[in-house]
Amino acid sequence: MIQLQHLSKSYRKKQILHHVSLEIEGIFGLLGPNGAGKTTLMKVLCGLTSVSGGQISIDGKSVVKRKYADVSREVGFLPQDFNIYPSLKVEDVLLHLALLQGITTESERQEKVDEALHRVNLQDKRDMRMNDLSGGMRRRVGIAQLLLRKPKILVFDEPTAGLDIEERIRFRNLLRELGEDHTIIISSHIVEDIEFLCTKIGILQNGIVRFEGTPLELKNLARGHLSSVKVSLEELGGWMQDERVVDLNEHGEQIEVRYLEEAAASSSDIEPKLMDGYLMVMRGSK
Structure with a gap:
């Protein structure tokens, strides 16, 4: 359970978030037009930017004043386009990222990479170079690198934007599966994704919460x-x-x-x- 209480964020004298209060659990969908404050809210949740006021708690523990390194153990963020180290093979990318995440034993790194590739169904793509993958596959590699450290919360910004229909369906199914043992937050302009995936929805407009409830309540x-x-x-x-x-x-x-x-x-x-x-x-x- 993630609780946001009267969360505010200002940047260069502009108010971006206005006393945002939400209770997030299950698979939570964040809807709203461009400039609504969705990306800022996700960055706040991931510890990538500070808040001007309010409280954030995860399972009852405040995270507002905690360091990014502490928050990042619990929260994993995947941006729209994940294309790190484009000339390297998928497996080599994940092994390197596992090392950067502090997994120092070679056998443990290999074990965690194998497990993550299996989870995102990319075992047969481990020898492909990142540049040769489709957009959907690159995003699955992005999820795999998040799963190396097993965060409780996964945050996705426009996860299916730009994907063809088949890739969108595969990606939706993967997110639904991950939702069985993670809290997932999805920001999307694609209402069909939210409807298919989410158990709860929040709508932001001009940094203000306009709605919070279930998909049925919104309908x-x-x-x-x-x-x-x-x-x-x-x-x-x-x-x-x-x-x-x-x-x-x-x-x-x-x-x-x-x-x-x-x-x-x-x-x-x-x-x-x-x-x-x-x-x-x-x-x-x-």
Whole structure:
């Protein structure tokens, strides 16, 4: 359990985080537009930047004043693109990183690298050079190097951005598996990833928490607020200018337009999606 209490962060007289309070456990998804403060919050959690005020505790123990070396034993952070030592083989990269992490015995390093490669399903790629791996494979190597020191908490920034559909599915499945014995925090613009993976969601906007709850609770914010209409292709242009539109579905020669209504309509029986709830939160905070 990670608890954030009234967390604030200022940088060059600009307030980036405003009294952020969250309870993080399981697989936690962090949503929000660009500039919402998501990356800053993740850096704070990883001990990579200080806070201006507030408290962070992991299992009841404060980490605000602890050194980065102490925090990094419990928290592992994977950035969007992991491409360290591009000319080296995967196994050599991990063996070197294990040494840098203080694993001094050669046999122990090899054992931990073998275990990590097995966990991320890259045993057969150990002799490939980093530069020759796909983006998804490089990110799996990034996870492998985190697992060498077995942190309790794994933090991922846009983990599936830029991956093709097959790689995204593989990566999602890996994160779900890791969630069985780690607390995982995912920041993503891809709502489908959050919906598939996360047991709890937080939404940030302008450094302020706008929502905290389960995926079902977020969906239910849009329940009763959805309407739809079928239009021709000629009529579609007019609807595309309407900010209420959230989804389009093709039905033969007609297009079904789904849109959000501010006032709840008791007659609406359209099942909401996670994106609908997210848009309700964002529009309600304007």
